[in-house]
Each structure stands twice: as structure tokens, then as C-alpha cells.
Amino acid sequence: MNRFSSYSSARPLLMALLLGALATGCGGGGGRDPILGTGGAGAILLAPPGAILPGAACPVAAATVPAVTATDPSNGNQFATTSTSGVAGGGKLITATFSLPMNPATINATSFSLAPQGGAPLLPASVSYNAATRVATLTTAAALIANTSYTAVIQSSVTSAAGTPVGCPYAWSFKTAALAAAGSAPVNLGLAAPFGIAATAGVTNTPTAPNTTIHGNVVLDPVSGATCNLVPIDAAGGFGLCAGSPPTINGQVISPLFPADGGATSRAIKADLQAAYLSITPPAGPPAAGSRGGATAIPAGTTLGAPTGSARVQGDNYFVPGVYQSQTSILITGDLTLDALGDPNAVFIFQSSSTVGSAAGAAAPGPHTRILLAGGAKASNIFWQAGSSATLGTNSDWQGNILAAASITMETGASSCGRLFAGAFTAGAFVFDSNVVSVPGHASAPPSCQ
Incomplete structure (x- = not known):
């Protein structure tokens, strides 16, 4: 798993993440985006992947504030496999690693979501948290679509074990590989x-x-x-x-x-x-x-x-x-x-x-x-x-x-x-x-x- 790219390194993927919806930072009220949740006054477009969404007051980074430090697939990965061997239904594992121990009860299908570009969130087979590794895992119910961009989001409702929220939604993206066009001819032994x-x-x-x-x-x-x-x-x-x-x-x-x-x-x-x-x-x-x-x-x-x-x-x-x-x-x-x-x-x-x-x-x-x-x-x-x-x-x-x-x-x-x-x-x-x-x-x- 790789650490997230900086804002500047994520700019080439900005257009892939403009979902055509409005979203605020951590404020409340307003309409509801299917991925990012409730919007509010002064709503803005989704930020580039790997960047905290600007908007209402996000907490200043501190040792007590949990943060997503790494993901798999990594941010901007253009070659993610569509499925994972051994996972029921050919599902795909999407993981996020946190900087602090987290409250497992806050990590669920509502607070950890995945959606294809421009589409509604997928209904996952499961969302879980491993306290030993600080890794949250979303398992999709089926293999992902080839040659398709996906956006994953950790919502601001996720909190550390001490009760401190992540502050604002955290988004990243990846793209599944295209199907091989013709492939290689079989080998006759x-x-x-x-x-x-x-x-x-x-x-x-x-x-x-x-x-x-x-x-x-x-x-x-x-x-x-x-x-x-x-x-x-x-x-x-x-x-x-x-x-x-x-x-x-x-x-x-x-x-x-x-x-x-x-x-x-x-x-x-x-x-x-x-x-x-x-x-x-x-x-x-x-x-x-x-x-x-x-x-x-x-x-x-x-x-x-x-x-x-x-x-x-x-x-x-x-x-x-x-x-x-x-x-x-x-x-x-x-x-x-x-x-x-x-x-x-x-x-x-x-x-x-x-x-x-x-x-x-x-x-x-x-x-x-x-x-x-x-x-x-x-x-x-x-x-x-x-x-x-x-x-x-x-x-x-x-x-x-x-x-x-x-x-x-x-x-x-x-x-x-x-x-x-x-x-x-x-x-x-x-x-x-x-x-x-x-x-x-x-x-x-x-x-x-x-």
C-alpha cells in the first residue's frame, strides 16, 4: 500500500472525481450527495483524490486527530485488478489504514463507501476493521467493472477509539485495468x-x-x-x-x-x-x-x-x-x-x-x-x-x-x-x-x- 499523493500530484485525476454533485466539508444541512453525504451552505465541488474536502471547519492536524495514511488500491492506481482470488463472488478488497486506533462501530457501510464514476454507491458484501493493523476493509459483493474509475470515501462520522472524528470526508480514486483485447494464442504442448x-x-x-x-x-x-x-x-x-x-x-x-x-x-x-x-x-x-x-x-x-x-x-x-x-x-x-x-x-x-x-x-x-x-x-x-x-x-x-x-x-x-x-x-x-x-x-x- 502506498501513502497518499499530495494535492498537486492528484490534480490529473480531478475531472475523474467531479461527480456532478455538490458537497460541503463537515457542515450540516442542505441536499445530500449519494457518496459524500449531506451538503450545506457554501457547498463546493468534490476535491481531488487524497485531499481533505474543504468547507466548514476541519480540525487542525494533530496527533490526536485520526487520518487515513494509506490505501489499497492506492490513490491514482490505474492497474487495479477487478477481483480478488479467494473472495466469495469474486469481490474486491478496498482497504484504508488509519494513523490511530479507531472505533470499529463507526466504520460501516454508511461511513466507508465505494462508487463507480458518476454512479451510486455499491452495496458491499461487508465492511470491517482490524484493530491490530488499524486497517478498514470494504469487500465488494462482486468483481468490479474493467476499465472503470472508482471513488472511495471515508466519511467524517468515523472516529478514533478515543472518540475524535477524522474531521472531513477523505476521498481517493483508482481505475481498473482494461480487458485484454485479443490475448495470446494458447500453447500446444x-x-x-x-x-x-x-x-x-x-x-x-x-x-x-x-x-x-x-x-x-x-x-x-x-x-x-x-x-x-x-x-x-x-x-x-x-x-x-x-x-x-x-x-x-x-x-x-x-x-x-x-x-x-x-x-x-x-x-x-x-x-x-x-x-x-x-x-x-x-x-x-x-x-x-x-x-x-x-x-x-x-x-x-x-x-x-x-x-x-x-x-x-x-x-x-x-x-x-x-x-x-x-x-x-x-x-x-x-x-x-x-x-x-x-x-x-x-x-x-x-x-x-x-x-x-x-x-x-x-x-x-x-x-x-x-x-x-x-x-x-x-x-x-x-x-x-x-x-x-x-x-x-x-x-x-x-x-x-x-x-x-x-x-x-x-x-x-x-x-x-x-x-x-x-x-x-x-x-x-x-x-x-x-x-x-x-x-x-x-x-x-x-x-x-x-
Whole structure:
């Protein structure tokens, strides 16, 4: 959440907040505006977002006078998601943080309101207050409308726990993102679709408890790469002895040794994997020319994601469906939100000229890298193309399919809802260390992994 902008920084949004109604400051009498309440003598137009409405006597700012210090969505945010994953009815959470402990009884659907530009206030699903964080939350009853400006208002009737009112209504605005115009074409994985893991230079599994688990099939090819901890796998669809540390698998291991068709199946799967890799690779590569052009550039020298609770910023920690390209690498640190904007078939493609990865973090509930899905986004429709290798840092929560030209490493405790294909274009090993990898929608995968 960001702190409010000053009056001057809010001026560009003035017209979006002129609701065509009159409102006073804290006086009484007169007509009633549907959002700001009762007007009075000397009524004025709504002030810019984030500014206290001028008018009748507002108290001089003092340590005892409560104030709104931050909101989410933040003031002037042009990229707010229309809904929040996990909220009943696809509703959206609108929050305001106060400088002092507040009286919960004064924070309700009357004193905390939200309305589309020029429209009547929405009937919220709930309005609540968390005393520990000093955060008031308005939960909308349904997802917001795309590409629409909204105004949120905290009324002057809200008081601190000591009974001191905020003084005057406080307003801010944000705009929901537009729906993706055409979106990106689906990615055809062919015979590789049921597979959670692919490698062309063998698999290494570190014997850290709990043992690595794979929900889906594995393909290893060629025969020189059909090894687990440098030990040849079996010819019955498993990892074999694996030097005493085979991963747990809810599926089969396909290789030149299984099934008994001379490697025809594993070669066909590898061919489809390479075709899928090139289908999401930019025309200039690397490592070879692909067919997925028209990407939006991700600035070089930056990482993606932000600490939990940060305001969403398009192109940094918030993305809508589309194709995005980094001429260097892609490293995710903190939270990254992918918002399908209500389209469950929306496709996200991230192209890296070098590596793809996530920063190391603490075990939950400690801070760690997370990819968060909103607006109906599905891991099955998210693709990460690595021009070289990929590394998922300690305890990362990954979403989406990684197709890496070379190797993939999962550090201790990292998990992925999404296929991880190493060696999509060259020799590529796969390294495990107490991980979980799930094919989205697999019968044994977590129910949320789709």
C-alpha cells in the first residue's frame, strides 16, 4: 500500500472525481450527495483524490486527530485488478489504514463507501476493521467493472477509539485495468501435456525430508540421460534405485527403456516439447529463432515482484494477460500477481533471453517468493521461456510452466504448480531438493493447482 499523493500530484485525476454533485466539508444541512453525504451552505465541488474536502471547519492536524495514511488500491492506481482470488463472488478488497486506533462501530457501510464514476454507491458484501493493523476493509459483493474509475470515501462520522472524528470526508480514486483485447494464442504442448518433469541429462534428487513428490509423468531422453542420481532408471516406468533416493511419483517415468518401443515414445514427447519451446520463444531467440513475437518489453536490470502488501504496479509486480520479454534474465523477488481479468482462458507468456528464477526465502509463514493468481488466472495457462536455465529459490511458491533450454534446479522446499521442462533445446539436467511439482489439474495435485 502506498501513502497518499499530495494535492498537486492528484490534480490529473480531478475531472475523474467531479461527480456532478455538490458537497460541503463537515457542515450540516442542505441536499445530500449519494457518496459524500449531506451538503450545506457554501457547498463546493468534490476535491481531488487524497485531499481533505474543504468547507466548514476541519480540525487542525494533530496527533490526536485520526487520518487515513494509506490505501489499497492506492490513490491514482490505474492497474487495479477487478477481483480478488479467494473472495466469495469474486469481490474486491478496498482497504484504508488509519494513523490511530479507531472505533470499529463507526466504520460501516454508511461511513466507508465505494462508487463507480458518476454512479451510486455499491452495496458491499461487508465492511470491517482490524484493530491490530488499524486497517478498514470494504469487500465488494462482486468483481468490479474493467476499465472503470472508482471513488472511495471515508466519511467524517468515523472516529478514533478515543472518540475524535477524522474531521472531513477523505476521498481517493483508482481505475481498473482494461480487458485484454485479443490475448495470446494458447500453447500446444502436444504429447508433453501430461508430464510434470522433462530432462535430457538425468535427474538428481537430494535426500532431504520430506522427499520430493511429482504429481504427473516424467520423461527422460536420450538413453544417456535416463539416470537418477547417476544410476540408470528401471525399465518398468519408475526411477529405479536412484542411489537410494528416488523421488515419489504419481505417474510414470518414460524413457528409451520404457515402454519397450526402442525409445519411440520418449523421442516423440521430446520433439513436441522442443516445438512448444520454440512456439513461445521470440523470433530472435535465444537459443534459436522462435515464433512468438510482439512482446511487451520488461526493463533490463530490474527484478519482478514486491514485498507482501505493496501496491500493485503494472510491469513490476502486476501483469495482465499478454506476452512479455526480458532481454536479460527474469528474477522474481517477493509477490508477483498475474490477473486474468475474469478470463479463465487468458494466457501469460514471459520470455527471458537468459535465466528464469525466484529468490530464496523463508518457510511459510515467513516471507518468500510467491506468484499469486487473480481474476481467474490458471497456472496451466502461464508459460516461462528460459533462454538458458532456471532456478527456483528456497521455499518459493511457483505458478506456471517453465520451458528451459538447459537445466532446472529446485532449491530446498520450492514448489511448482506447473510443468518444469529442462533440456528443451540442449542438454539439461533436473535437480530436486525436497520439492513438490504438479501438473495443473492432475488428480493428485493440490485442488487449487489448475
